[in-house]
Amino acid sequence: MNLLDVEDLWVRFPTSSGVFDAVRGISFSLGRERLGIVGESGSGKSMTGRAILQLIRPPGRIEAKRIDLQGKPLLNASDKEMRAVRGSRISMVMQDPKFSLNPVMTVGDQIIEAYRLHNKASRRDARARAIEMLEAVSIRNPERVLRAYPHEVSGGMGQRIMIAMMMIPNPQILIADEPTSALDVSVQGQVLGIMNQLVQDRGMGLIFISHDLNLVAEFCDRVLIMYAGRIVEVCEADKLHEAKHPYTQGLLNSLPRLDEPKDRLEALVRDPEWRQQPSVSGLL
Amino acid sequence: MTTETTNSRAEQSFREWLLSETPSSRRHARLAAAYKGWLRLRRNHMAMFGLGILVALVIIAAIAPWLAPYDPYAQVLSDRLLPIGSEGHLLGTDSLGRDILSRLIYGSRITLYIVTLVALIAPVAGLMVGTIAGYVGGWTDTILMRITDIFLAFPKLVLALAFVAALGAGIENAVLAISLTAWPPYARLARAETLTIRSSDFISAIRLQGAGPVRIITRHIWPLCISSLIVRVTLDMAGIILTAAGLGFLGLGAQPPSPEWGAMISEGRRFLLDHWWVATIPGLAIFTVSLAFNLLGDGLRDVLDPKDGKS
Amino acid sequence: MKSLSVRNLNVWFGEGPDRVDAVKAASFDVASGGSFGLVGESGSGKSTILRAITGLVPTWSGDIEIDGDHVLPKRGRAFYKMLQMVFQDPYASLHPRHSVDQVLSETLQLHGFKDIDTRVNRLLDDVGLGAAFRFRYPHQLSGGQRQRVAIARALAPEPEILLLDEPTSALDVSVQAEILNLLSDLRTEHKLTFVMVSHDLSVVGHMCDNVAVMRDGEVVEVLGIEKMRRMEPDNAYTKHLLDVSLNYASS
Numbered sequence: 123m124n125l126l127d128v129e130d131l132w133v134r135f136p137t138s139s140g141v142f143d144a145v146r147g148i149s150f151s152l153g154r155e156r157l158g159i160v161g162e163s164g165s166g167k168s169m170t171g172r173a174i175l176q177l178i179r180p181p182g183r184i185e186a187k188r189i190d191l192q193g194k195p196l197l198n199a200s201d202k203e204m205r206a207v208r209g210s211r212i213s214m215v216m217q218d219p220k221f222s223l224n225p226v227m228t229v230g231d232q233i234i235e236a237y238r239l240h241n242k243a244s245r246r247d248a249r250a251r252a253i254e255m256l257e258a259v260s261i262r263n264p265e266r267v268l269r270a271y272p273h274e275v276s277g278g279m280g281q282r283i284m285i286a287m288m289m290i291p292n293p294q295i296l297i298a299d300e301p302t303s304a305l306d307v308s309v310q311g312q313v314l315g316i317m318n319q320l321v322q323d324r325g326m327g328l329i330f331i332s333h334d335l336n337l338v339a340e341f342c343d344r345v346l347i348m349y350a351g352r353i354v355e356v357c358e359a360d361k362l363h364e365a366k367h368p369y370t371q372g373l374l375n376s377l378p379r380l381d382e383p384k385d386r387l388e389a390l391v392r393d394p395e396w397r398q399q400p401s402v403s404g405l406l
Numbered sequence: 407m408t409t410e411t412t413n414s415r416a417e418q419s420f421r422e423w424l425l426s427e428t429p430s431s432r433r434h435a436r437l438a439a440a441y442k443g444w445l446r447l448r449r450n451h452m453a454m455f456g457l458g459i460l461v462a463l464v465i466i467a468a469i470a471p472w473l474a475p476y477d478p479y480a481q482v483l484s485d486r487l488l489p490i491g492s493e494g495h496l497l498g499t500d501s502l503g504r505d506i507l508s509r510l511i512y513g514s515r516i517t518l519y520i521v522t523l524v525a526l527i528a529p530v531a532g533l534m535v536g537t538i539a540g541y542v543g544g545w546t547d548t549i550l551m552r553i554t555d556i557f558l559a560f561p562k563l564v565l566a567l568a569f570v571a572a573l574g575a576g577i578e579n580a581v582l583a584i585s586l587t588a589w590p591p592y593a594r595l596a597r598a599e600t601l602t603i604r605s606s607d608f609i610s611a612i613r614l615q616g617a618g619p620v621r622i623i624t625r626h627i628w629p630l631c632i633s634s635l636i637v638r639v640t641l642d643m644a645g646i647i648l649t650a651a652g653l654g655f656l657g658l659g660a661q662p663p664s665p666e667w668g669a670m671i672s673e674g675r676r677f678l679l680d681h682w683w684v685a686t687i688p689g690l691a692i693f694t695v696s697l698a699f700n701l702l703g704d705g706l707r708d709v710l711d712p713k714d715g716k717s
Numbered sequence: 718m719k720s721l722s723v724r725n726l727n728v729w730f731g732e733g734p735d736r737v738d739a740v741k742a743a744s745f746d747v748a749s750g751g752s753f754g755l756v757g758e759s760g761s762g763k764s765t766i767l768r769a770i771t772g773l774v775p776t777w778s779g780d781i782e783i784d785g786d787h788v789l790p791k792r793g794r795a796f797y798k799m800l801q802m803v804f805q806d807p808y809a810s811l812h813p814r815h816s817v818d819q820v821l822s823e824t825l826q827l828h829g830f831k832d833i834d835t836r837v838n839r840l841l842d843d844v845g846l847g848a849a850f851r852f853r854y855p856h857q858l859s860g861g862q863r864q865r866v867a868i869a870r871a872l873a874p875e876p877e878i879l880l881l882d883e884p885t886s887a888l889d890v891s892v893q894a895e896i897l898n899l900l901s902d903l904r905t906e907h908k909l910t911f912v913m914v915s916h917d918l919s920v921v922g923h924m925c926d927n928v929a930v931m932r933d934g935e936v937v938e939v940l941g942i943e944k945m946r947r948m949e950p951d952n953a954y955t956k957h958l959l960d961v962s963l964n965y966a967s968s
């Protein structure tokens with residue numbers, strides 16, 4: 123059985139100048155795999171992730187034929203049920219790590235609190251676990267970072283702290299929204315290694331939202347390419363570089379390359395036609 | 407007929423102009439933002455209900471002399487303690503034969519006076535102390551916050567009582583006492599907000615333009631603290647009215663002939679069992695106004711919360 | 718055009734057992750009109766170096782020179798008129814309650830310009846936004862548009878040195894291409910000296926002539942871009958970084 127099935131998902135925002143559809147009828151499923159979602163800024167990647175957890179702020183609305191977590195419908199779950207799901211079965215690493223951390227509480231207190239919410243442990247044990255977790259995401263000197271406030275850690279450290287926290291409840295599904303955008307390649311590799319292990323060893327499902335096409339091609343199993351709230355193409359990750367849609371090709375061409383220097387980068391030219399094309403299904 | 411349609415068309419295009427996503431001047435942008443906030447507030451029926459009550463209160467206070475059927479101080483001892491609905495006295499009379507409706511109407515002036523003064527003094531003082539402590543940090547922060555803690559350590563009413571006892575009874579002193587007890591929570595709130603704002607990149611960016619601390623605090627930090635303060639103040643208004651009424655009730659606020667609502671309850675309590683309306687009607691007035699402020703505060707929270715600023 | 722030279726820069730935070738040495742004895746030179754890249758491990762002190770140069774962190778020692786002149790601990794308006802910075806996160810670097818117009822005109826006003834109206838419009842044109850965006854608020858802008866506003870703000874005082882902290886890491890690739898092209902154009906047009914932090918070696922390779930590689934607060938190597946392209950670094954960590962990034966770029 124698939125971990126997650128989403129069919130005909132819409133995310134709508136009523137605004138003063140009419141209804142804005144951020145996500146327009148997409149369908150996909152998630153097995154015990156690494157599913158990548160790529161696309162340009164504003165294409166609805168984050169909204170898709172948030173909609174699964176019903177984290178769209180009003181007046182935003184979620185509509186769908188179904189959102190099933192292991193066959194059980196999530197769509198009409200009560201607030202209480204959703205909280206239980208969010209806490210322990212599906213975790214999400216938000217896009218802007220520093221916004222998600224409480225700015226007036228130390229990093230350590232936040233991790234320890236989160237850990238003790240899900241595990242029966244004394245403060246001492248929780249602290250020891252917190253240090254282990256920070257080491258696992260290759261943070262040097264974790265003792266110090268535990269005592270630091272969020273504004274005292276670097277951009278990349280903030281991202282890694284969020285990832286460490288989201289692993290605590292041992293979720294079945296992890297939605298990671300641009301989790302590594304501020305990390306250098308080497309640390310990125312280590313962080314991805316941890317996520318990979320969770321998928322392989324524990325059979326977790328991973329939704330990996332990113333704008334880094336090379337990374338997604340390398341790391342994921344399957345990729346959804348989004349444009350203007352729809353899926354324009356679904357492909358195997360290792361075939362991403364042979365993608366057919368001109369939008370995907372445009373995204374690939376706009377990357378600078380270390381081995382092929384050029385004077386100007388190609389900017390993507392958008393075809394209005396792309397908006398109208400029907401959404402491709404990513405169901406399994 | 408034709409003028410009507412052109413009128414509505416002009417109105418229509420004015421609304422479109424206000425809702426435009428691409429304002430064309432500074433004034434236009436400000437008007438548009440205000441109009442959108444108003445639209446959002448209007449969608450919240452409870453908040454509109456609260457706002458309606460408050461607007462009515464302001465109007466009543468403004469035209470009190472024309473509205474009130476009697477002089478609020480005029481005593482007619484033969485008409486003492488008339489019940490609700492008596493002829494000529496819609497809400498009855500009190501123990502000295504004064505018309506309760508008239509006193510209620512004049513009393514709204516005092517209530518508004520207290521509320522406005524407190525709302526001007528306490529949050530502004532709190533905002534200054536909190537933002538300076540939060541932005542400057544170090545010793546300044548420690549000293550200012552310890553002072554705040556001392557004020558916070560006493561129960562509000564007790565502290566207010568002590569102040570009034572020291573300063574002497576009267577409305578101005580009651581206002582001062584309430585303000586003195588009300589600012590510390592605002593200072594805390596403003597300081598907490600300042601701490602999160604202080605280290606953000608947009609403050610660094612304006613420092614890189616050579617801006618000094620005064621400019622940063624007043625132009626960049628205040629606008630971000632003010633919305634949560636306004637919400638907090640409207641929510642606290644009920645408490646402020648009640649404290650003022652409490653002081654009046656204890657005889658430390660407005661002095662006897664004055665139709666302050668709290669003082670009216672205090673006078674009426676002697677007759678509570680036999681003539682319940684004398685104390686209950688001003689009580690209901692206090693309740694209604696407090697509720698109105700609370701409802702409005704809830705609505706304002708939705709409008710002003712910067713996190714929901716997207717749309 | 719101005720040159721920038723950093724000698725023996727140390728930056729630390731806190732005291733006693735909590736002291737963090739974020740930058741240790743870093744030295745590098747940026748030629749006048751050059752474009753210099755800072756790459757390295759996350760948390761290695763790249764942003765901190767830029768913040769020390771601009772005076773946003775008070776605790777540093779060492780020597781920072783601009784065109785041979787020592788930079789004083791207390792920096793005045795004149796300094797900020799010559800050197801500006803673009804921050805890492807476009808979502809955090811604009812005041813949420815200030816419109817684009819307010820941001821730019823306040824900056825211009827602080828630097829004592831008189832013809833503010835025309836200058837605001839020209840700046841918006843320079844960064845490819847146009848007058849239509851002038852009265853928008855940050856929440857009405859996409860990440861790429863915000864970063865353009867931040868660049869316009871940094872260009873407003875007509876600086877000669879521009880420090881860029883990961884100007885594109887929060888943006889998607891198509892916007893990244895637009896911003897990088899924009900920066901190259903602005904550099905030739907306004908004769909700017911660039912210092913650019915990035916964790917993406919291919920971005921640095923595209924934009925810069927020389928690169929310093931950092932790890933754990935230290936500059937482990939300074940090398941020319943040609944040498945980097947040929948994959949001939951002297952330092953083992955640089956080699957490792959290059960290997961990893963080429964590996965996944967060509968997958």
Ligand SMILES: Nc1ncnc2c1ncn2[C@@H]1O[C@H](COP(=O)(O)OP(=O)(O)OP(=O)(O)O)[C@@H](O)[C@H]1O
Pocket residue numbers: 135137142144161162163164165166167168169170182217333716717860889
């Ligand atoms: N509260 C809101 N009201 C109206 N539109 C909104 C609101 N929140 C988001 N949107 C719009 O929804 C669209 C999708 O946003 P989303 O955050 O999913 O983009 P994204 O693909 O994650 O982009 P990025 O790569 O920049 O993070 C955007 O066009 C955005 O402007």
Ligand SMILES: Nc1ncnc2c1ncn2[C@@H]1O[C@H](COP(=O)(O)OP(=O)(O)OP(=O)(O)O)[C@@H](O)[C@H]1O
Pocket residue numbers: 273274275276277278279304730731737739758759760761762763764765766916
């Ligand atoms: N205000 C501060 N107080 C204490 N420590 C700080 C402060 N600012 C930065 N640091 C520490 O300095 C070190 C370097 O941080 P910096 O932000 O310069 O890293 P970076 O190289 O920019 O990393 P990234 O690529 O992840 O942004 C980190 O260990 C960080 O925790």
Ligand SMILES: [Mg+2]
Pocket residue numbers: 167168169217299
């Ligand atoms: Mg997103």
Ligand SMILES: [Mg+2]
Pocket residue numbers: 276277278763764765805
């Ligand atoms: Mg950084």
